[in-house]
Amino acid sequence: MKSKIDAATGYRLRYSSFDRSSNENVISFLLNEKFEVELGQEGYSLLVSTERIEVRANATQGLFYGLMTLLQLLPPEIEGEAGRLNNLNIQCLQIKDFPRFQWRGIMLDVSRHFQPKEFIKSYIVQLAKYKYNIFHWHLTDDHGWRIEIEGLSKLTEIGAWKPSRIGRPGRFEPPQPHEMNTEGGFYTQSDIKEIVAFAKEHFITIVPEIDLPGHSLALITAYPDMSCTKTKYPPQVGTPGFNGSLEVCVGNVYTWQILDSIFTQVCELFPSEYVHIGGDEVRYDFWLNCSHDRRLMETEGLSSGADLQAYFTSKLEKLVLSKGKKIIGWDDILHGQLDSSSIAMSWRGLGLEKNAAVRGHNAIMCPENFTYLNYAQGDTIVEPYFPRTIRLSTSYEFDPIAPSLPDSLHRYILGGQGNLWTENVFHYRHVEYMTWPRAIALSEVFWSPLPKRNWVNFCDKIEDHFLRFDYANINYSRALYDPIISGVIDSTIVVEKYESDTSFYPEFHGQFLDPRIKVVLSSEVPGLDIYYTFDNSNPDNFYSKYDGKPITIPKGALGDSEIRVVTYRNGKPIGRQINCKLAEAAKRLQL
Ligand SMILES: [Zn+2]
Structure with a gap:
């Protein structure tokens, strides 16, 4: 805050530890001596009077959110470069504020298109401004493996790279023989540690995702023996059809040796209580034609591909639990028996969260039709290519608690998340464009009480945020006009x-x-x-x-x-x- 005010005005604010005798002309941040239950860890109270500004909270995270609100109350120029403002005005007010949901996340897919470390940090700063506390990092998929794993150097030497294609994904020609793999990138373990620590300063937990057993082509290009066919496949560049997505072989012990190394390091690198194991969109034809998997199915008495996936999930869950972490998976993991600590991330809707809750699992709501940030946000005629639209107002209408969910199950809904898949998103400016302002609408959905939501008021407020984005050089969509x-x-x-x-x-x-x-x-x-x-x-x-x-x-x-x-x-x-x-x-x- 000091740096923002100093930069925008040329003021020089002075820090000091709180002195109760000088209670005027100060902005004070105070931890409550007595825990105020209503505020929890993340809530805060904010007082702006003619004498002073005071933020109070039970914990530093609450003070941080109080600060984020305070910055939003200052003029938009606060987001800009030095010297634009002569004075700062803020209205007198009193606020008590705390979140409705504990899980307020954004998922970014960096596999389909890699984004550099510096952008990830800037994105985290933006998310923190809107009081997001989870950054779900989709680090692996068919198109690229983005995390360095020691002892498995091919993951990043081979799995992180593909031939370059620009245009509309889904229509690209497949990699040609002897074509160079020039596009891609990955995060070293030192990058990961730096980003994790940076996120922590912004009260954001990074939940890493290693998407398995499907969406694993990048892993398989690096280690072909992990596939059922042991074939050296070309990288996925965005060719027609679904052939570029492959499963790892479940019945082969080699698969589990590699997965053990990967999850040992992932669990050490990320302090998050949870690791996301993917689990979505698995096809079974490779498994059903594989001698390793057929034998495993016989021994374990599994009668279908879905049963084999449930077996895989359960085995991977045990592996992750043995490393001291719990799992989250896309709602596809719900087939089969899971540890009660496992969380389902409900992307398909269809009442799957109810399914999870009835069985005692927590759920995070990110149904495609409301929260997918890769969808166009306006008319597909003028938007960057995507065949379907989720308008800002649709995101704003979303409620993580579906009306059909019985009251007794509400406690299983931890919160919600916006998900940005990047098959069609190449450049970091486009990442910003797809995120904002829909992630502002979702942040209000996840933070504010339902009765406080009002679309017409939101439309008024959003203009101030657009100005802030302009000053901060953040890209965003004005499609709502x-x-x-x-x-x-x-x-x-x-x-x-x-x-x-x-x-x-x-x-x-x-x-x-x-x-x-x-x-x-x-x-x-x-x-x-x-x-x-x-x-x-x-x-x-x-x-x-x-x-x-x-x-x-x-x-x-x-x-x-x-x-x-x-x-x-x-x-x-x-x-x-x-x-x-x-x-x-x-x-x-x-x-
Ligand atoms: Zn197999």
Whole structure:
């Protein structure tokens, strides 16, 4: 705080240990002499009066969150470089604040695309500002192994590298013979220690993930004998289909020797109580065709691939428990018997958290449809490529406690998490863009009491945060100001046979629209004016203004014609212009 105030204003604040006789003109941070139960370890109280600013808490973590709030109460320029502010104003207030959930996490996948150490530290600083206390670090997957393991140097010499591909993942050509593996990277053990210590200073626990038994191609490229086929596979670069994801062989003792070395070191490097073992999206065909695994299934009386996965999870869990840690896995691990200490991370929704809770397991809620930060945040026409959208308002609506979850099971829900998978995210600026502001919405979901949440207030508040991001040079999305385009069927319109028109204009076959379709426009943020054109010109506030009623598509417009839409606020453009083919609008029918 001192460095921020000093930098932004040119003030020179002075530190001193608390002196009760000089109680004025100070910002004091005080630990409660008597533990205040309501505040717990993370809560704080904040008093701003004309004489002084005072933060009180039971523990230093609470003082830290009090400080984060205090910084947010100062003007946005506080996030900027030196000398922009002449004075700092803060309103007088009194706050008592503590989190609703103990687990407030963000997951970043650094396997699909590696991010350098300095960025990880900057990301941790950003997360801490929004009172996140967990950084779930997805360190391994098919595309790259990112953590140095002593004695297993091929993991990072081979498993951390792949041929470079730029463009849209999923459509890349496979690695070619003799192609150089030029893209990738990894964290040395010294990097890991540095980042873990840095995170600790920001009251963030790093939970490492070693994704097993599936999503293990990088591990297998380094040590091919860990696969069922013992084949030397090329690295995964983002080719079509799902063939680049491989399982480790469960029935081969060699697998377990390597896993023992890996988890011994991972458990030593990370002070976290938990290690994430992955467990998601396992295919069974390799196992079912493998002599080692068939034999194991016979000996253990396992009748399916799912049973073999449960056996794997249980064996890996015992290994991790023997190193003094507990496991977390994606909700796919719930098939089979687990130690009661194990946590399910519920990504598929489907009430799997209830499944976990009924069996006495804690659960962390990160259902794909609300918390996946790799989804586009606005119209896919203008967003970086991703086929589906989770808007800011959708993230904000999320509640980790599903209405269908019985009261008696609520205590099993530890909290929630936003997850950023990076198949489509290459650059660190894009990581920031996908994270913010949705991670602000989620931070409020995880911290604040449900009745305090209000979307309209949130829209007001978020603008101040955008300014802060601007000063701090953090990238973020302003998609919430964009127009939203969809279609509706007007069933009062009776149509005989519109397709017959194609007999006159065969070259336009397939472009004729159902004449009952009308276009509907909206925006996430209230109070925006929406303007549109059908004539291929770019609209401004002199064009037709949307009046809230479905728009009739003009005569002559075909499926490949566009509606172009912009948003304005107080006479100034605010969102991006979206040009949407009418055939596309017609596909977006509101039910
Ligand atoms: Zn096998």
